[in-house]
Amino acid sequence: MNVLEVQGLSAAYRKNTALTNVTCSISQGSLTGIVGPNGAGKSTLIKTLLELHPRLAGEVTFFGSTLAKEKKRIGYVPQRGSVDWDFPTNALDVVMMGLYGHIGWLKWPKKKHEEKAHAALEQVGMTDYATRQISQLSGGQQQRVFLARALVQAADLYFMDEPLAGVDAATERAIMAILKQLKEAGKTVLVVHHDLQTVTDYFDHVLFLNRTVIAHGPTETTFTNENIEKTYGGAVRFIKEGTFNGHSRVR
Template sequence: MALFSTLRKRAADSASYHGLHEPDLALHVEDLTVAYEGKPVLWDIDLNVPPGVMAAIIGPNGAGKSTLLKAVLGLARPTAGHVCIHGRSPRAQRRRIGYVPQRSSVDWDFPTTVLDVVMMGRYGHLGWLRWPGARERERARRALETVQMEHLAGRQISQLSGGQQQRVFLARALIQEADVYFLDEPMAGVDATTERVIVGLLKELRDAGKTVIVVHHDLQTVRDYFDWLAILNVRVVAQGRVADVYTGEHLKRAYGGRIALLEREAFEGPRGPDAPQENDA
């Protein structure tokens, strides 16, 4: 059985290249281009994220942030280029990847409970015919404790607030027990408590040696939350340590004309009432 799965992994890997490719990087993206209906959404992306960092991907609306995440996870088909997670194709590394999609991507009126949704994080690890059992339930309970929602385990998901929905998704990703976590705008439209819980947790993951990659929309908090940054606008504008990359020059190149407003807010004042909000991408 073990031999069989090893062979299968090898086959998957050698489809694009042989053996390990850039094994020292948590995420390695090379020459990635994604186009919808002939229009490039991502153009010739080269992106490297070392292991053990908490990285943000920022960029204006339509910069392709979510598409990049989807292409990395194999949810969007690239026109060109390839992706490696810890030196192998994402398909071969599926069990080392944790994913938190945007909250709005599912119907929250689905008849299920909080605990049930969290357990879905183990479905990829269970055998094809195995039903989730006591062990999965126990893990899910612990994950809910971590996001401070254990008291809502039996609650129907339609009764959750936006912040609680987000924490449920985070708990679901936690029990994937991955090495690299991808989160799509986890802080969009959540309450302050939830944001604090999420950021605290992500930093804990990073301190435990995991890699956390977040599509982020709030420029104000980039320097507080993250240590690695990629600025995106169809192409990669800049990437590297936050201290080196988070500059007015780079932001201006990514955000263009809106920089006057951005600069003032990002470099001087506190968050104003008309701070830039991005909801899609």
């Protein structure tokens, strides 16, 4: 079953085209890396799908329905740089925000909600930082907290905008282990990703984007030199030694 269907999606910033005629289908239980050069519209795609940025044209369905009807089944981790980390709140409170759809905006959280938030922090290895102000956390720790906020929603479909950007190696491994656990549990995850070297290790599907979909499908058959060249043009250098499933490595 396809949990997300996108048909002819277009978006712009003022008079500058950001996305044009984006069409793709995302199947349930897939872990998809969205890759493309800077300015390709990767973050804009997620924001437009989630109606955080207006679309000019196109149709989008989630689980065969609308975003409004299926919102509780969707989790979102934004780019770390788009968050006001000076906001006076601690890690536990940030995670609790992911439960507002269940609690209600004008209601106090109950003990069960707090227990869920603590469990999510434990899942990302941040239990000891529950009462720490988010401004006092490192970049990798902040990213783990935002991942916990998404996890506590117990969503079926997750969008993650560069969750591995600027994190240390241990955090990267921890995040990817969690994303693979979500996939194994039948969840669907779409990740904006910037490192071509790790695509085949991290994702079972890859979506090449440069304002429109260049290629999309299983990583094994879609992550090819031809598609990389079509997407990145001359911006990519190939490493002769070593391969990605028989294809030249890229950096």
